Amino acid sequence: MRSATAFCSRLTSAGLATLLLMMPGISQADSEQSLPAMLEITEWQVPWPDSRPRDPYMSPDGSVWFVGQITSYLAKLDPDSGDMIKFDLGEAGPHTVIVDNNGTPWYAGNRDQHIGKVNPETGEITRFDMPDGVNDPHTMDWTSDGNIWFTVQRSGNSGFIGKLSTRTGDTKLIKVPGNQYRPYGLVVDSQDRPWIAFMGTNAIGTVDPESMELRIIQTPDADSRIRRIGVTSDDRVWWVDAAVGFLGVYDPSDDSMKQWLTPGGEASGLYAMTVDHLDRIWYVETGHMPNRFIGFDSHSEQFIAVDEVPSGGAAVRHMVFDTNINAIWFGTDTHTIGRAKVPDHQ
Numbered sequence: 001m002r003s004a005t006a007f008c009s010r011l012t013s014a015g016l017a018t019l020l021l022m023m024p025g026i027s028q029a030d031s032e033q034s035l036p037a038m039l040e041i042t043e044w045q046v047p048w049p050d051s052r053p054r055d056p057y058m059s060p061d062g063s064v065w066f067v068g069q070i071t072s073y074l075a076k077l078d079p080d081s082g083d084m085i086k087f088d089l090g091e092a093g094p095h096t097v098i099v100d101n102n103g104t105p106w107y108a109g110n111r112d113q114h115i116g117k118v119n120p121e122t123g124e125i126t127r128f129d130m131p132d133g134v135n136d137p138h139t140m141d142w143t144s145d146g147n148i149w150f151t152v153q154r155s156g157n158s159g160f161i162g163k164l165s166t167r168t169g170d171t172k173l174i175k176v177p178g179n180q181y182r183p184y185g186l187v188v189d190s191q192d193r194p195w196i197a198f199m200g201t202n203a204i205g206t207v208d209p210e211s212m213e214l215r216i217i218q219t220p221d222a223d224s225r226i227r228r229i230g231v232t233s234d235d236r237v238w239w240v241d242a243a244v245g246f247l248g249v250y251d252p253s254d255d256s257m258k259q260w261l262t263p264g265g266e267a268s269g270l271y272a273m274t275v276d277h278l279d280r281i282w283y284v285e286t287g288h289m290p291n292r293f294i295g296f297d298s299h300s301e302q303f304i305a306v307d308e309v310p311s312g313g314a315a316v317r318h319m320v321f322d323t324n325i326n327a328i329w330f331g332t333d334t335h336t337i338g339r340a341k342v343p344d345h346q
Contacts, residue, residue, distance in 0.1 A: 038305035038343055043336035054331035055096045055318045065105045067094035077337055087123035096139050108137040128169050141188045149194035151183035159183040174214050185228035189235050197226040232279040232298050240270035240283045264288050272319040276342050284316040311336045
């Protein structure tokens with residue numbers, strides 16, 4: 001069923017020594033107290049309560065799609081008017097939505113063993129069912145030719161990495177070896193390689209698109225648990241550590257790694273992250289209330305900003321960068337969809 005709601009309630013804002021672990025060497029960045037607020041944040045209240053709105057993704061027409069994970073819907077926001085419309089997704093339990101170049105949303109049916117494609121006008125769903133034993137598609141991203149890499153977190157002993165052909169519906173799956181790796185966040189780099197964050201151990205990974213061979217790369221701290229991952233324009237791979245509070249980077253060109261303790265410290269509960277048009281890293285400390293955006297310049301390797309989420313946030317789970325308007329889109333557990341405009345200068 002389709003419903004439409006005009007809703008335009010907005011919340012707006014104007015706007016520790018940092019430990020750098022290198023191999024070897026230690027240096028310090030700016031203290032938390034000296035970091036300015038840099039973002040212009042707007043939030044739209046979602047009118048469907050207790051639904052966990054999350055993972056917004058921009059459409060070519062400027063609208064923004066998002067999912068309600070708990071009450072199982074797909075919705076569209078018009079940022080100009082604040083209007084929202086909603087499509088029911090049955091028992092899908094959607095975890096992520098991404099939108100193709102034609103404006104068609106695709107969602108991960110996390111509780112119902114499928115990836116779904118939704119007609120944006122009618123809400124009609126085309127299902128791409130997973131094989132038996134592959135139960136919970138999780139996070140997705142596009143390849144340059146319009147196919148989808150995705151993670152499957154809890155199926156089997158250790159999860160799967162998958163690739164869906166959006167043209168044929170064929171799915172290729174790679175079983176993650178070992179126990180409880182839990183592939184979680186995923187992004188695709190400039191060479192169409194997926195990079196995966198493993199939430200069950202201290203590792204990231206990638207898949208060769210030609211051979212479909214999985215490579216697992218350990219990160220420095222054995223207690224690390226990585227939720228989200230990002231890639232800068234030089235194809236360096238960045239991650240945020242949910243367990244011990246580090247921002248990390250891996251350089252595939254020389255296999256080197258660095259880590260920085262987040263301004264909020266080890267218990268900051270790092271979650272959503274993205275990379276902007278100037279290769280600045282933005283992520284959210286969900287262990288602080290209100291939740292805080294942290295900005296990091298990947299060129300100078302310095303923390304540059306701290307911005308509080310006006311609604312409090314409670315948890316910001318995933319976010320993407322919109323190059324058309326130079327803004328971050330995010331959802332919160334305080335039932336808002338948010339937009340954080342970044343400055344156009346370093």
